[in-house]
Amino acid sequence: MTAPQTIPQGRSGTPPRPSLADRRPMIECRGVQKYFGDYHALRGIDLTIREGEFFSLLGPSGCGKTTLLRTIAGFEDIGSGVVLVDGKDMANVPANVRPTNMVFQSYAIFPHLTVAENVGFGLRRDPRSRAEKAAAVEEALEMVGLRGYGKRAAHALSGGQRQRVALARALILKPKVLLLDEPLSALDRKMREQMQVELIKLQRQVGITFVLVTHDQEEALVMSDRIAVMFEGQIAQLDGPEALYARPASRRVADFIGVMNFMPARILGETAEHVTVAVPGFGTVEIPARNVSRADPGDPGPSIGFRPEAATLLAANAEATGRVNGGVIDEVVYYGDMTYYDVIMDGSDAYDGIPHEVRISMRNVFGREVPDVGTRVRVSWSPGSLVLFR
Amino acid sequence: MRRFQGSGLRVYAVLYLAFLYAPIALLPIFAFNNATVIAFPLQGFTTEWFGQMVQNAALRQALLNSLIIAVSASVLATCLGIFAARASTRFRFPGRGPIMGLIMLPLVLPEIIVAMSLLVVLLAAGLSLSILTVILGHTLICMPYAIAILSTAFSSLDRSLEEAAYDLGETKWSAFRLVILPLVMPGIISALLMSFTISLDEFIIAFFLAGNQPTLPTYIFSQLRFPKSIPMIMALGTVLVVMSIALVTLAEYFRRRGVARTGQTDSGGFL
Amino acid sequence: MAAGNSTEAGQGLRLIAPPLLYAILLLAVPLLTILAFSFFKDGYLTIVREFTVENYVATWTDPIFRTILLRSLWVAGLVTLFTVALSFPVAYFLSFVVASERKAMWIFLITIPFWTSYLIRVFLWKVILGYNGVINSGLKSVGLIEQPLQFLLYNTGSIVLTLSHSYAPFAILPIYVALEKIDRALLEAGRDLGESRLMTFWRVTLPLAMPGVVAAVLIVFIPTIGDYVTPTVIGGGKIPMVANMIQAQMLDIDNKPLGSAIAISSMAVVAALSMVFLWLNRRFLRVRA
Numbered sequence: 040m041t042a043p044q045t046i047p048q049g050r051s052g053t054p055p056r057p058s059l060a061d062r063r064p065m066i067e068c069r070g071v072q073k074y075f076g077d078y079h080a081l082r083g084i085d086l087t088i089r090e091g092e093f094f095s096l097l098g099p100s101g102c103g104k105t106t107l108l109r110t111i112a113g114f115e116d117i118g119s120g121v122v123l124v125d126g127k128d129m130a131n132v133p134a135n136v137r138p139t140n141m142v143f144q145s146y147a148i149f150p151h152l153t154v155a156e157n158v159g160f161g162l163r164r165d166p167r168s169r170a171e172k173a174a175a176v177e178e179a180l181e182m183v184g185l186r187g188y189g190k191r192a193a194h195a196l197s198g199g200q201r202q203r204v205a206l207a208r209a210l211i212l213k214p215k216v217l218l219l220d221e222p223l224s225a226l227d228r229k230m231r232e233q234m235q236v237e238l239i240k241l242q243r244q245v246g247i248t249f250v251l252v253t254h255d256q257e258e259a260l261v262m263s264d265r266i267a268v269m270f271e272g273q274i275a276q277l278d279g280p281e282a283l284y285a286r287p288a289s290r291r292v293a294d295f296i297g298v299m300n301f302m303p304a305r306i307l308g309e310t311a312e313h314v315t316v317a318v319p320g321f322g323t324v325e326i327p328a329r330n331v332s333r334a335d336p337g338d339p340g341p342s343i344g345f346r347p348e349a350a351t352l353l354a355a356n357a358e359a360t361g362r363v364n365g366g367v368i369d370e371v372v373y374y375g376d377m378t379y380y381d382v383i384m385d386g387s388d389a390y391d392g393i394p395h396e397v398r399i400s401m402r403n404v405f406g407r408e409v410p411d412v413g414t415r416v417r418v419s420w421s422p423g424s425l426v427l428f429r
Numbered sequence: 430m431r432r433f434q435g436s437g438l439r440v441y442a443v444l445y446l447a448f449l450y451a452p453i454a455l456l457p458i459f460a461f462n463n464a465t466v467i468a469f470p471l472q473g474f475t476t477e478w479f480g481q482m483v484q485n486a487a488l489r490q491a492l493l494n495s496l497i498i499a500v501s502a503s504v505l506a507t508c509l510g511i512f513a514a515r516a517s518t519r520f521r522f523p524g525r526g527p528i529m530g531l532i533m534l535p536l537v538l539p540e541i542i543v544a545m546s547l548l549v550v551l552l553a554a555g556l557s558l559s560i561l562t563v564i565l566g567h568t569l570i571c572m573p574y575a576i577a578i579l580s581t582a583f584s585s586l587d588r589s590l591e592e593a594a595y596d597l598g599e600t601k602w603s604a605f606r607l608v609i610l611p612l613v614m615p616g617i618i619s620a621l622l623m624s625f626t627i628s629l630d631e632f633i634i635a636f637f638l639a640g641n642q643p644t645l646p647t648y649i650f651s652q653l654r655f656p657k658s659i660p661m662i663m664a665l666g667t668v669l670v671v672m673s674i675a676l677v678t679l680a681e682y683f684r685r686r687g688v689a690r691t692g693q694t695d696s697g698g699f700l
Numbered sequence: 701m702a703a704g705n706s707t708e709a710g711q712g713l714r715l716i717a718p719p720l721l722y723a724i725l726l727l728a729v730p731l732l733t734i735l736a737f738s739f740f741k742d743g744y745l746t747i748v749r750e751f752t753v754e755n756y757v758a759t760w761t762d763p764i765f766r767t768i769l770l771r772s773l774w775v776a777g778l779v780t781l782f783t784v785a786l787s788f789p790v791a792y793f794l795s796f797v798v799a800s801e802r803k804a805m806w807i808f809l810i811t812i813p814f815w816t817s818y819l820i821r822v823f824l825w826k827v828i829l830g831y832n833g834v835i836n837s838g839l840k841s842v843g844l845i846e847q848p849l850q851f852l853l854y855n856t857g858s859i860v861l862t863l864s865h866s867y868a869p870f871a872i873l874p875i876y877v878a879l880e881k882i883d884r885a886l887l888e889a890g891r892d893l894g895e896s897r898l899m900t901f902w903r904v905t906l907p908l909a910m911p912g913v914v915a916a917v918l919i920v921f922i923p924t925i926g927d928y929v930t931p932t933v934i935g936g937g938k939i940p941m942v943a944n945m946i947q948a949q950m951l952d953i954d955n956k957p958l959g960s961a962i963a964i965s966s967m968a969v970v971a972a973l974s975m976v977f978l979w980l981n982r983r984f985l986r987v988r989a
């Protein structure tokens with residue numbers, strides 16, 4: 040990882056897969072800037088994507104993730120900076136000769152061609168014989184689970200089938216990098232979840248570097264080896280899914296990925312190993328140094344954050360593990376497999392006079408009663424699951 | 430209540446259609462009527478007027494001129510229209526609004542103004558009036574219609590189709606040829622047929638710019654003064670209207686095929 | 701491919717160049733030429749290139765021009781009123797009553813007459829309305845009249861009728877497009893908020909359809925005022941309109957500067973009226989919005 044200090048990298052020190060760091064870089068972006076007229080779309084992107092990696096660009100719409108993808112594909116010129124694919128500078132290399140292929144958000148299936156003609160579209164200049172090409176098409180269709188669909192008209196396909204044709208069409212050319220622009224956003228929820236798993240399997244099978252653009256944090260967490268979270272044309276955090284979820288680099292990243300409770304905190308002291316803070320309703324807590332992240336410019340002051348599943352409600356007679364604080368249930372949101380409890384911690388108004396709620400999620404266990412609003416509860420939590428934003 | 434209101438409107442709409450079609454319906458009636466004056470009661474069936482029409486040498490010349498003009502003008506207008514439709518639907522460039530405004534202006538400009546101003550300039554430029562000058566004028570007035578049809582064809586294309594072809598290794602030109610052209614081909618044929626129909630039926634520009642060369646409409650106009658020619662004109666009119674309807678129907682067929690091919694829902698007809 | 705903005709603009713301009721050049725040479729240059737001519741003097745068979753406003757003075761002081769212009773405006777105004785008022789229910793029917801899969805067919809049926817020869821359609825009205833025409837001979841043969849009715853042809857009414865017939869599809873289509881754009885939930889909201897069907901139409905549908913009505917008015921008014929064929933054939937040359945006067949000055953009398961001045965004057969009047977109309981409409985819409 041050669042990125043400059045301004046981009047917070049994973050502090051875990053251990054990449055998600057041990058072998059990843061040893062692999063050769065497949066895509067390298069160095070100081071990539073892009074303007075659309077006066078609009079500064081990419082503000083200095085530095086990143087390295089390694090061979091065989093499933094990499095995601097995650098961010099809200101307008102954050103520049105699609106622009107970055109199209110820059111790698113060669114559809115957009117860059118203002119300044121360098122894009123290398125497999126070690127070669129891509130400046131002046133047009134999209135049609137780059138070793139990258141793209142799955143478009145709309146899939147861009149040619150409506151006037153059959154499925155087989157779509158999949159074989161890129162083989163027109165291939166010197167192989169007609170029969171060999173047909174075999175390659177059939178093989179590609181089989182790979183995406185569309186065996187025997189070759190003669191179908193493209194415009195008669197369902198959304199999921201179009202998606203598969205687009206994948207086969209790109210993969211048949213054996214690109215070094217497959218670029219996927221929000222490939223699942225047009226599918227319904229069930230289909231999307233199914234395709235997520237299929238895409239992961241497909242990527243392992245072909246071993247090609249996948250770069251996925253998505254605004255769906257869950258999708259990114261499920262599928263990726265590493266994720267770059269982007270806001271306003273910059274990378275806010277680049278990390279593996281676990282690190283990203285457990286130790287977000289800023290409140291904004293924390294807010295964008297999953298649900299996180301924020302509580303105002305007062306810093307009492309600091310050593311090399313941990314920072315000591317006072318949190319209303321939780322008392323004095325020692326936060327491990329690796330769980331200390333930076334606050335965003337707009338933040339009201341230091342705060343701690345924890346995920347809803349990082350705390351549990353204790354049954355009346357249960358033994359406590361870790362620390363325990365008391366509170367009252369203020370709201371219950373029942374989801375079937377789990378329940379969200381909004382709990383007002385005792386003394387949570389000590390800091391600024393406002394009682395603060397924390398959201399705690401509990402898996403529902405058959406036979407266990409869901410406590411009602413107004414119930415007094417004990418909340419068990421561990422200091423290691425808290426993140427400090429300062 | 431709703432149903433009642435709808436049925437009242439339906440009756441009105443059908444009457445309105447009848448009003449639109451009534452004059453045209455008279456053409457075949459009197460074209461086959463065995464009488465030299467166009468009047469009721471009908472006098473019996475004849476094909477004499479069609480026979481007269483076929484044997485008329487001046488009419489044949491007019492038809493030949495009209496066909497030359499219509500073919501040339503429709504091809505020219507459609508070719509120019511492809512450039513304009515592609516440019517206006519795919520690219521942003523400075524002055525796009527005013528430029529397209531100028532090109533589409535003949536749609537709302539009275540034809541007499543177009544004809545007179547063209548006449549003045551063509552004469553000043555030293556061109557003698559002929560079929561060629563009519564072709565120039567017809568191209569000008571057919572172009573906006575061609576662009577209107579072609580623009581719908583071009584704008585219904587997903588821009589990423591082109592990018593996909595490019596991404597899969599084609600050049601910009603071969604991407605256009607392999608993907609864009611087949612998809613807009615129905616639109617192109619439709620634009621050709623429409624332009625052909627407009628040119629074939631156009632009177633004012635042909636009247637002022639053709640010099641002494643007759644076209645079908647100017648020939649018809651010249652014969653209106655002679656009552657004995659009227660039955661033959663009815664026959665000719667029948668043929669022309671049938672041709673126009675056939676051409677427009679064909680054009681509509683191609684337009685719809687284009688819509689079906691790109692897999693969209695049909696949103697309605699021309700203009 | 702879609703590189704920077706400058707190259708996209710460049711590609712666009714390169715593509716638009718051929719049709720633009722054509723329109724400049726055969727439309728802009730001719731229009732500017734007659735504009736220039738209108739300020740030149742007419743010598744016998746030549747044009748004296750000296751700046752003068754005489755042609756405009758001559759045009760506007762000529763009572764014949766004023767009569768003809770007023771007549772043209774009157775005819776075009778009536779035609780516009782009739783076509784738009786009669787077309788609106790048809791457009792409404794198309795948009796709100798016809799099932800969506802049959803809309804294309806209805807539109808096709810309505811546009812077909814427009815694509816048949818204009819000259820033949822105009823001539824047919826002459827056949828219908830003439831002294832020995834279809835109506836007179838028909839009425840005579842069923843014994844309703846003894847003598848042919850003479851008031852049918854060669855008058856302003858017959859010109860208005862013929863033009864209204866010709867321009868009907870032009871009025872229907874823009875109104876239909878505007879009606880199609882109206883979110884149906886708005887109408888239900890109008891009803892839900894307690895308005896009657898009629899008041900919902902008045903307070904919701906009509907204001908939202910106004911852009912289409914405006915387009916219909918302009919698209920009918922502008923070409924009809926410059927129509928040449930109908931006054932020639934239906935008016936029998938006795939009821940000339942502006943187009944006939946321009947043609948006469950330009951060709952028969954061969955006074956191109958005066959003809960140009962008449963053409964420019966008429967276009968200026970039409971343009972001014974359209975502007976006033978658009979302005980009134982914008983005010984009208986703002987009041988209602």
